[in-house]
Amino acid sequence: xxxxxxxxxxxxxxxxxxxxxxxxxxxxxxxxxxxxxxxxxxxxxxxxxxxxxxxxxxxxxxxxxxxxxxxxxxxxxxxxxxxxxxxxxxxxxxxxxxxxxxxxxxxxxxxxxxxxxxxxxxxxxxxxxxxxxxxxxxxxxxxxxxxxxxxxxxxxxxxxxxxxxxxxxxxxxxxxxxxxxxxxxxxxxxxxxxxxxxxxxxxxxxxxxxxxxxxxxxxxxxxxxxxxxxxxxxxxxxxxxxxxxxxxxxxxxxxxxxxxx
Numbered sequence: 001x002x003x004x005x006x007x008x009x010x011x012x013x014x015x016x017x018x019x020x021x022x023x024x025x026x027x028x029x030x031x032x033x034x035x036x037x038x039x040x041x042x043x044x045x046x047x048x049x050x051x052x053x054x055x056x057x058x059x060x061x062x063x064x065x066x067x068x069x070x071x072x073x074x075x076x077x078x079x080x081x082x083x084x085x086x087x088x089x090x091x092x093x094x095x096x097x098x099x100x101x102x103x104x105x106x107x108x109x110x111x112x113x114x115x116x117x118x119x120x121x122x123x124x125x126x127x128x129x130x131x132x133x134x135x136x137x138x139x140x141x142x143x144x145x146x147x148x149x150x151x152x153x154x155x156x157x158x159x160x161x162x163x164x165x166x167x168x169x170x171x172x173x174x175x176x177x178x179x180x181x182x183x184x185x186x187x188x189x190x191x192x193x194x195x196x197x198x199x200x201x202x203x204x205x206x207x208x209x210x211x212x213x214x215x216x217x218x219x220x221x222x223x224x225x226x227x228x229x230x231x232x233x234x235x236x237x238x239x240x241x242x243x244x245x246x247x248x249x250x251x252x253x254x255x256x257x258x259x260x261x
Contacts, residue, residue: 019032020032022227023232025069028070038259040055047103053127066080070214070252070253081118084123085122089128114261180204184237189221190220193220203215206247210248211247212247215239215251216253219254227261235254
């Protein structure tokens with residue numbers, strides 16, 4: 001659809017990248033590629049001698065996908081296996097096969113264990129070789145990995161404005177959406193609700209055929225909390241809260257825009 005194509009173009013332009021499925025079809029959770037890439041970049045930054053040049057996460061070619069249990073955010077990818085594509089430079093002080101093997105292991109482990117992404121492969125490409133620094137470690141500081149975007153290591157414009165509560169109009173949040181916002185921010189592990197490109201971080205939509213209510217929430221995950229576990233807790237809390245006045249069953253979709261994992 002034209003609308004979804006436009007949405008994808010805007011997200012890529014502002015550095016958000018794809019909206020990747022987190023967990024399985026029943027989890028109803030997605031994460032921005034930008035947030036996932038930054039998390040994997042931090043894991044790769046722990047390897048001496050490795051300098052990530054680019055990192056992308058996308059669908060595995062010919063991989064089977066599943067229908068999600070809830071309607072996903074606009075243009076989000078369906079649940080299915082993912083592939084990590086990374087380009088990096090390596091130190092001359094260690095065999096390239098060992099460096100590549102450790103990087104592949106770190107990336108896959110971070111994707112599955114730290115985040116909850118379903119990944120099956122990591123395709124790596126060596127772009128350059130460099131000498132070992134005097135300390136025997138890479139010269140790049142850890143902070144550089146935090147600027148890694150889905151496209152390159154260039155600094156990215158901040159696209160998710162942090163907010164302790166969503167803005168539902170002038171003044172403080174009011175009404176059902178404001179109530180759901182308070183519930184979401186009270187879930188352990190939720191650092192903030194994050195307006196994405198100026199949109200409301202909590203949205204609801206009632207539908208008549210069949211009767212029910214759809215809730216979508218965008219959030220940042222606090223340090224020390226697993227993104228998928230936080231999302232599951234948020235979905236349960238919001239489904240219970242919205243059920244009090246919903247015209248039918250409630251479904252909740254979560255989009256994670258930032259994580260310290």
